[in-house]
Amino acid sequence: MQTPAPVDYAKATSVAHAIELLQQLGDEARPIAGGHSLLPMMKLRLAAPEALVDLNDIPELQGVRIEGDHIVVGAMTKHRDILESAILHEHYPIFREAEHVIADPIVRNRGTIGGSACQADPAADLSAVGSALRGTAVIQGPGGTREVPLREFHDGPYMTVLEPTEVLVALKYPIRPGAGSAYEKVERRHGDWGVATAGVFVVVRDGVVADCGIGNAAVGAEHYCSPGAEDALIGQPATEESFAAAAKVAGEQCNPSADQRGPVDYKRHLTTELTLRALRRAAAASQGA
Amino acid sequence: MQVTVTVNGQEVTRDVEPRTLLVHFIRDDLLMRGTHWGCDTSNCGACTVWVDDEPVKSCTYLAVQADGKSITTVEGLEKNGELDPIQKGFMECHGLQCGYCTPGMMMVGRALLDKNPHPSEAEIREGISGNICRCTGYKNIVASIQWAAEHPVSTEASEVTA
Numbered sequence: 001m002q003t004p005a006p007v008d009y010a011k012a013t014s015v016a017h018a019i020e021l022l023q024q025l026g027d028e029a030r031p032i033a034g035g036h037s038l039l040p041m042m043k044l045r046l047a048a049p050e051a052l053v054d055l056n057d058i059p060e061l062q063g064v065r066i067e068g069d070h071i072v073v074g075a076m077t078k079h080r081d082i083l084e085s086a087i088l089h090e091h092y093p094i095f096r097e098a099e100h101v102i103a104d105p106i107v108r109n110r111g112t113i114g115g116s117a118c119q120a121d122p123a124a125d126l127s128a129v130g131s132a133l134r135g136t137a138v139i140q141g142p143g144g145t146r147e148v149p150l151r152e153f154h155d156g157p158y159m160t161v162l163e164p165t166e167v168l169v170a171l172k173y174p175i176r177p178g179a180g181s182a183y184e185k186v187e188r189r190h191g192d193w194g195v196a197t198a199g200v201f202v203v204v205r206d207g208v209v210a211d212c213g214i215g216n217a218a219v220g221a222e223h224y225c226s227p228g229a230e231d232a233l234i235g236q237p238a239t240e241e242s243f244a245a246a247a248k249v250a251g252e253q254c255n256p257s258a259d260q261r262g263p264v265d266y267k268r269h270l271t272t273e274l275t276l277r278a279l280r281r282a283a284a285a286s287q288g289a
Numbered sequence: 290m291q292v293t294v295t296v297n298g299q300e301v302t303r304d305v306e307p308r309t310l311l312v313h314f315i316r317d318d319l320l321m322r323g324t325h326w327g328c329d330t331s332n333c334g335a336c337t338v339w340v341d342d343e344p345v346k347s348c349t350y351l352a353v354q355a356d357g358k359s360i361t362t363v364e365g366l367e368k369n370g371e372l373d374p375i376q377k378g379f380m381e382c383h384g385l386q387c388g389y390c391t392p393g394m395m396m397v398g399r400a401l402l403d404k405n406p407h408p409s410e411a412e413i414r415e416g417i418s419g420n421i422c423r424c425t426g427y428k429n430i431v432a433s434i435q436w437a438a439e440h441p442v443s444t445e446a447s448e449v450t451a
């Protein structure tokens with residue numbers, strides 16, 4: 001019977017309270033969000049925190065809202081609420097497309113966007129989305145609030161820039177009028193982690209790619225993105241040739257490892273193909289097609 | 290820690306270790322064995338119960354997190370000695386073989402129909418995608434949920450209208 005190791009537990013009622021609890025309970029205390037990465041690791045004893053600080057009852061961490069020219073998503077917003085969010089869907093259909101292929105409806109009832117970012121799983125779909133959109137992490141700690149670009153938030157697999165007493169409060173994404181966006185993923189079966197994924201936004205103006213962001217998960221792309229592919233595309237005509245050339249760069253510049261999901265060349269091939277498909281659809285959406 | 294939860298309408302209070310998973314609380318403390326426990330990786334869905342009417346995998350939820358909440362297990366589907374249509378559907382359409390996945394399948398099936406009384410086959414398959422069945426090949430599970438959609442409880446007239 002797999003059971004977590006003994007652990008203390010405290011419910012936080014506000015972000016300030018959570019930070020206070022984390023300070024009191026020491027370095028081996030951890031926040032728990034949806035628990036859908038942390039508890040499976042605790043069951044397998046891959047993680048054994050001494051204390052859990054539950055973030056589920058903190059209203060200020062919930063929900064999607066617009067603030068100025070950004071969309072702000074509270075860290076404890078659940079996958080299901082992102083899937084169903086009208087605001088996100090209006091500005092960035094990439095969120096709904098990604099959420100449809102994240103886990104299953106029961107997991108989506110619990111797992112959160114903040115937990116997904118902090119878990120820093122190399123295959124985390126929303127991390128590819130966040131990097132593609134060049135979002136920002138809002139972090140609160142004992143010394144106040146700081147903002148970190150999502151492209152600098154992850155220090156590598158399962159590692160983030162968060163200090164043990166800091167809490168991820170929200171993720172922010174700039175609104176880009178006229179942008180199209182799309183998410184593509186190949187998985188072994190419905191709801192599994194990706195073999196390779198691509199998430200992009202594209203802004204086409206007068207037939208030219210004025211701006212774009214290209215994210216990839218599960219294939220070892222540093223910070224879940226492909227700046228080389230973006231550079232190859234920005235300023236180019238919005239044509240199949242340009243998209244194919246950029247997608248090729250994404251496939252070449254990622255760094256997949258061989259595992260039970262497939263060999264390296266297959267994952268590179270998928271990265272190129274999925275990036276191409278996502279670019280095609282996002283550009284068409286940007287052009288109102 | 291002390292935990293007070295309402296399980297299938299009845300309030301219970303127990304002392305639990307914070308590390309206790311809800312599935313073990315239900316099975317080993319409350320001795321309700323309808324909820325199954327089938328994997329270590331939060332994949333199989335056999336342990337699905339509702340917390341405040343939402344399906345969750347009870348192996349990936351701490352009992353202490355359920356404090357003050359309402360839990361519904363498969364034992365709570367039957368009302369006044371009458372099986373829920375979802376349970377009848379599984380009987381009518383041979384929706385189970387070994388029965389291991391069945392409680393989870395019925396809990397997600399019922400929850401799906403409560404939100405979407407007339408789901409398409411694709412919506413049903415998406416709805417049960419967090420639940421693994423090693424026996425049936427899913428075809429009869431889908432048919433069972435469809436049967437339940439076509440035979441809602443007659444006394445609950447509101448559910449009958451499209």
Ligand SMILES: Cc1cc2nc3c(=O)[nH]c(=O)nc-3n(C[C@H](O)[C@H](O)[C@H](O)COP(=O)(O)OP(=O)(O)OC[C@H]3O[C@@H](n4cnc5c(N)ncnc54)[C@H](O)[C@@H]3O)c2cc1C
Pocket residue numbers: 030031032033034035036037038039040055075076101102103104107110111112113114115116117118119121123124125126162166167168169191192193194330331332
């Ligand atoms: C069966 C299954 C399939 C899955 N499939 C996919 C998939 O296909 N794609 C995908 O992207 N994900 C998938 N997931 C992961 C899912 O999205 C998780 O919910 C998510 O990765 C973690 O979110 P959580 O809220 O459950 O975080 P938790 O498990 O609660 O926390 C994860 C880590 O982040 C820390 N943390 C959480 N929130 C904060 C915060 N606000 N501030 C500071 N630290 C914090 C915790 O301390 C912990 O270390 C799957 C999970 C399961 C169980």
Ligand code: FES
Pocket residue numbers: 325326327328329330331332333334335336337346347348349
């Ligand atoms: S026992 Fe909970 S998902 Fe398998």
Ligand code: FES
Pocket residue numbers: 384385386387388389390391421422423424425
């Ligand atoms: S009936 Fe045996 S696992 Fe589904």
